[in-house]
Amino acid sequence: MKQLIGIALGATLATAAQAQETVVWWDFLSGGDGVRMKSLIEDFNAAHEGEIAIDATTLEWGVPFYSKVQTSVAVGEAPDIMTYHASRIPLAVSQGVIQPITDADWEQMGLSQEDFAEATWNAVTVDGKQYAVPLDTHPIVLYYNRELLKKAGRLNEDGTPMGLDSREGFEETLAALKDAGVEYPLGSVTADGNFMYRTIYSFMGQQDGELLTDGEFLAGDNAEKLQNALTVLQEWTKNQWQSTYTDYPATVALFTSGEAAMMINGVWEVPTMKDLADEGRLFDWGAVELPVIFDHASTYADSHAFAIPANNGVDEGTAKRDAVLEVMSWISKNSLFWATAGHIPANSGVTASEEYSQMEPNATYSSLTANMIFDPQSEFSGVAGPMFDVMSTYFVPTLNGEMDPAKAVEEIQYELNDM
Structure with missing residues (x-):
């Protein structure tokens, strides 16, 4: 009897372990940015214990990061999710290294165009399709x-x-x-x-x-x-x-x-x-x-955003996609802490909160979102x-x-x- 219980318990634990989805994450955030993002990731993992775990790696900012992304996508070894500059989106689309975020994805995340400033939304849109979820404007x-x-x-x-x-x-x-x-x-x-x-x-x-x-x-x-x-x-x-x-x-x-x-x-x-x-x-x-x-x-x-690599030859599967969408949605909706890095959260629900209105100097300069301009949409534009x-x-x-x-x-x- 004890043996049967042990077998049953082992099977249950194995099933639970299999149920947790690991999301491989790459970012280019260091310094104060990096410290705060690591804290957000820890909070996410704690809130989703046993369901989703982010496995994060920070790479070198600029050309090294984007070159590694392009190479990894080509050989099918890209992460499940990555940070991206909105200014680089047109080039990424022309290179075929990122996937569109579909209408169904936005609905599942509980986010839409109304949650973002027009300039920020347009910065991640190419030919009528959205290719990233904006995290902030900086x-x-x-x-x-x-x-x-x-x-x-x-x-x-x-x-x-x-x-x-x-x-x-x-x-x-x-x-x-x-x-x-x-x-x-x-x-x-x-x-x-x-x-x-x-x-x-x-x-x-x-x-x-x-x-x-x-x-x-x-x-x-x-x-x-x-x-x-x-x-x-x-x-x-x-x-x-x-x-x-x-x-x-x-x-x-x-x-x-x-x-x-x-x-x-x-x-x-x-x-x-x-x-x-x-x-x-x-x-x-x-x-x-x-x-x-x-x-x-x-x-x-510019805007730090989340993008999903178009990993060559890799079928991410529904469970993985759902986990990635949950990561982007949760961090967007919980990005008040990200504002302590100085950035203006892209999610208008966050910047409209009473807590954000008390943050200085953020609240003083956040009005500039009505006057901000992004790089022209071109594959020649963008950071680095x-x-x-x-x-x-x-x-x-x-x-x-x-x-x-x-x-x-x-x-x-x-x-x-x-x-």
């Missing part, structure tokens, strides 16, 4: 040191910098900071054209400029709008309002040390600021939407893509005052269209 913002702004007489009563509504007003703030003895009124990543693309594209968007129109780069007056953006930034350099030939780590160091009063950087640096402040090693700081330098507010953004590389070559010398903006635009226009 724009660039203006970080600022309230103490230095107050010393320069350029701090509003609400604790934000003066002059955010016009070029004239913002340049008055830059000049006042310089006159007050601040070495760098603005810290910018001027040694990396790939990063500065974000600021330049934002300033183009403030003029309703487009990089790509009907398959042509910088068509019509868009070349002039790019030149306008480059000219402003070069003038800031010549007036010694902006740091020159500064790489990413140095830019963050200039701001956190108090040598730069303001900094343009991604929302992903919010954890850095919060951690330093909690340790008592940072001044009174804030972050807000970019200043309006041209006609209206506009800010570059060829369009970034072409423009980067000319952005660095131009921003640092060593190349005429008109000449830079002429070369950029030729090379982009030559692609």
